[in-house]
Amino acid sequence: MKSVLPILMRKEITQFRRNKVLPRLVVMMPIMLVLIMPLVTQMDIKNISVVVLDEDRSLLSTRIENHLANSDYFRMPESAYDYNQAVELMDQGRVDLIVSIPAHFERDMRNGHGKPISLTANAVNATKGGQGIQYATQTIISAVTEIAQESGLTGAAGLTASAVSQRSDLITVQNRYNPTSNYRHFMLPALMIMVLLLVCTFLPLLNIMTEKEHGTIEQINVTPVSRWEFILAKLIPYWLLALVMIGFAMLLAWAVYGLVPAGNPLQIFLGAFLFSLCMSGFSVTIANISNTMQQAIFVLFFFVIQFMLLSGLFTPICSMPAWAQVLTYAFPPRYVINIFRSVYLKGTLLSELWFDYTMLTLLSAAFYTLATFTYKKQN
Amino acid sequence: MEKTPIISVRDLTKQFGSFTAVDNISFDVYRGEIFGFLGANGAGKTTAMRMLCGLSFPTAGTGTVVGFDVRTESELIKRHIGYMSQRFSLYEDLTVAENMELYGGIYGMNTTDIRARVNELLDRLHFADHQHDLVGSLPLGWKQKLAFMVATIHRPELVFLDEPTGGVDPITRRQFWDLIRTTAQEGTTIFVTTHYMDEAEYCDRITMMVDGTIRALDTPANLRRRFADTLHRPYDDMTMEQVFYHLAREAKRGE
Numbered sequence: 001m002k003s004v005l006p007i008l009m010r011k012e013i014t015q016f017r018r019n020k021v022l023p024r025l026v027v028m029m030p031i032m033l034v035l036i037m038p039l040v041t042q043m044d045i046k047n048i049s050v051v052v053l054d055e056d057r058s059l060l061s062t063r064i065e066n067h068l069a070n071s072d073y074f075r076m077p078e079s080a081y082d083y084n085q086a087v088e089l090m091d092q093g094r095v096d097l098i099v100s101i102p103a104h105f106e107r108d109m110r111n112g113h114g115k116p117i118s119l120t121a122n123a124v125n126a127t128k129g130g131q132g133i134q135y136a137t138q139t140i141i142s143a144v145t146e147i148a149q150e151s152g153l154t155g156a157a158g159l160t161a162s163a164v165s166q167r168s169d170l171i172t173v174q175n176r177y178n179p180t181s182n183y184r185h186f187m188l189p190a191l192m193i194m195v196l197l198l199v200c201t202f203l204p205l206l207n208i209m210t211e212k213e214h215g216t217i218e219q220i221n222v223t224p225v226s227r228w229e230f231i232l233a234k235l236i237p238y239w240l241l242a243l244v245m246i247g248f249a250m251l252l253a254w255a256v257y258g259l260v261p262a263g264n265p266l267q268i269f270l271g272a273f274l275f276s277l278c279m280s281g282f283s284v285t286i287a288n289i290s291n292t293m294q295q296a297i298f299v300l301f302f303f304v305i306q307f308m309l310l311s312g313l314f315t316p317i318c319s320m321p322a323w324a325q326v327l328t329y330a331f332p333p334r335y336v337i338n339i340f341r342s343v344y345l346k347g348t349l350l351s352e353l354w355f356d357y358t359m360l361t362l363l364s365a366a367f368y369t370l371a372t373f374t375y376k377k378q379n
Numbered sequence: 380m381e382k383t384p385i386i387s388v389r390d391l392t393k394q395f396g397s398f399t400a401v402d403n404i405s406f407d408v409y410r411g412e413i414f415g416f417l418g419a420n421g422a423g424k425t426t427a428m429r430m431l432c433g434l435s436f437p438t439a440g441t442g443t444v445v446g447f448d449v450r451t452e453s454e455l456i457k458r459h460i461g462y463m464s465q466r467f468s469l470y471e472d473l474t475v476a477e478n479m480e481l482y483g484g485i486y487g488m489n490t491t492d493i494r495a496r497v498n499e500l501l502d503r504l505h506f507a508d509h510q511h512d513l514v515g516s517l518p519l520g521w522k523q524k525l526a527f528m529v530a531t532i533h534r535p536e537l538v539f540l541d542e543p544t545g546g547v548d549p550i551t552r553r554q555f556w557d558l559i560r561t562t563a564q565e566g567t568t569i570f571v572t573t574h575y576m577d578e579a580e581y582c583d584r585i586t587m588m589v590d591g592t593i594r595a596l597d598t599p600a601n602l603r604r605r606f607a608d609t610l611h612r613p614y615d616d617m618t619m620e621q622v623f624y625h626l627a628r629e630a631k632r633g634e
Contacts, residue, residue, distance in 0.1 A: 007484035011473065018472050215466035222432050222462040223485045224454060378433055378453055 008233030030249035038184040058106035067143040189340035199242040200276040208287035262347030271339035274360035281367030288374035391440035400426040402591035415582030416572040423591040424572040461530035461538035471515030486533035520551035540571040576619040
């Protein structure tokens with residue numbers, strides 16, 4: 001008997017085309033991801049509300065205050081007479097950072113001793129607090145260096161100046177592969193996997209569960225169509241669609257941000273394809289064991305959330321606890337995100353990423369084995 | 380008429396945990412007949428039918444359908460049968476013609492064959508004008524007739540109909556049975572479940588299922604005669620409905 005795959009695929013494509021929402025969503029998704037998501041997933045902290053308590057009122061302290069005021073990171077909507085009032089403002093959540101410059105700071109610094117500037121940060125949001133202190137330190141140091149160079153300050157200020165230059169050395173090293181340290185360039189390639197998650201995980205699940213709930217799958221189960229013909233006819237169009245959407249997202253990233261992969265774009269497509277394979281196998285398994293749409297969606301969400309948080313998309317894997325790092329090896333997004341970022345930013349070669357490609361292939365095989373065991377035409 | 384069995388079942392049983400849905404049923408269905416499978420809701424009709432179609436494994440017992448074993452050769456059975464489930468199960472977002480072409484293709488018919496058969500069936504339904512309508516937009520009666528046509532598109536030897544006239548108006552039911560008779564005359568054996576007792580009269584032979592077992596199996600006329608004797612009632616007054624009440628009274632299972 002000739003293969004029924006083309007017949008079934010035509011049915012899937014007709015149904016997809018006739019859907020009122022899905023084709024539009026498919027176009028919207030990459031646009032949203034490329035244009036909007038990089039802006040909102042920005043990890044740089046901005047708009048830190050700072051209050052400066054200047055008891056020195058010297059050239060130096062004024063310069064420090066100006067530098068803070070002119071920085072993108074800080075704003076100064078509040079002012080305070082003394083430390084107690086400033087802390088009160090912080091209690092009310094109106095101030096994130098207090099910079100207090102002690103009296104005679106400039107004079108004492110010339111002599112190489114005296115009280116240091118104190119920084120007090122609201123660490124309720126630990127990232128904001130930590131980053132605030134870091135930015136403020138840098139800003140103050142650059143102000144001090146400036147004054148030191150202008151007036152030939154010696155002693156402690158001279159030391160500070162050399163500390164600054166050391167710091168900038170450090171920053172240059174950290175920013176290799178992403179010279180402008182642009183957060184977008186780091187996030188965009190990783191965000192592209194969202195397209196794959198939507199098209200190759202959610203859509204197949206919804207598709208199979210709809211057939212289950214409408215009873216149409218039972219009608220197919222009394223025909224000679226094999227279970228894999230039926231499932232493949234659904235998955236193949238989604239795989240192709242996923243690759244087209246990734247291509248579209250890459251074009252957008254180039255057109256809007258000028259971001260192009262440093263390596264071979266085909267490696268991106270290979271990674272995208274393996275990941276699609278993997279996730280659709282996972283989604284078929286969940287569809288097989290679920291009785292209702294509600295249950296299936298809930299189970300899928302449960303896993304997808306773990307996948308995303310343990311993927312290195314938002315937080316680096318190397319800073320996770322050891323047990324969590326081990327867990328990430330079982331989850332497919334880790335590999336594809338690594339592939340996308342490496343190929344995009346570093347131009348890493350296929351041979352160097354063999355581990356990630358192999359793991360995606362192995363996980364695909366594992367998920368399809370599970371899917372085969374859980375699919376029953378007869379029960 | 381020579382009687383060769385197309386379905387032959389011995390001691391077929393299906394258990395779900397401690398619940399026995401179908402309890403040791405044995406019967407034969409002969410080629411060319413319209414075989415009615417009657418019983419109250421929950422009597423086990425659908426479960427029995429699902430085992431014969433290869434949708435469900437029997438817990439015990441043996442059976443052959445179109446010459447193949449229901450336990451081991453269910454995929455071979457599926458090439459020779461048609462099935463219309465209790466729930467409407469065509470694709471609502473495909474048109475009438477697309478649904479028919481899809482199933483024609485699934486059963487391996489070639490394109491010219493499919494086209495000819497689709498036209499033939501649409502003419503029979505007087506439905507050619509609506510072939511490009513989405514199935515979801517049709518009224519229930521039409522959907523049911525269409526589902527039956529789709530189930531027989533590949534001219535199967537045997538077609539299973541699970542409560543095909545549920546929720547359908549009397550006129551459409553009458554038309555539906557005309558379609559069933561036409562199909563039977565073309566040589567397709569019909570296995571139909573129903574709980575409309577008037578429909579039993581359209582069948583060549585019927586079984587009455589009560590609590591998972593077969594309580595009676597005969598032609599409708601013979602059953603009426605037998606129960607007229609048992610109940611000491613005149614034969615002319617005896618209806619299938621009374622036969623059913625008498626048998627179903629013993630049922631332990633509620634709805």
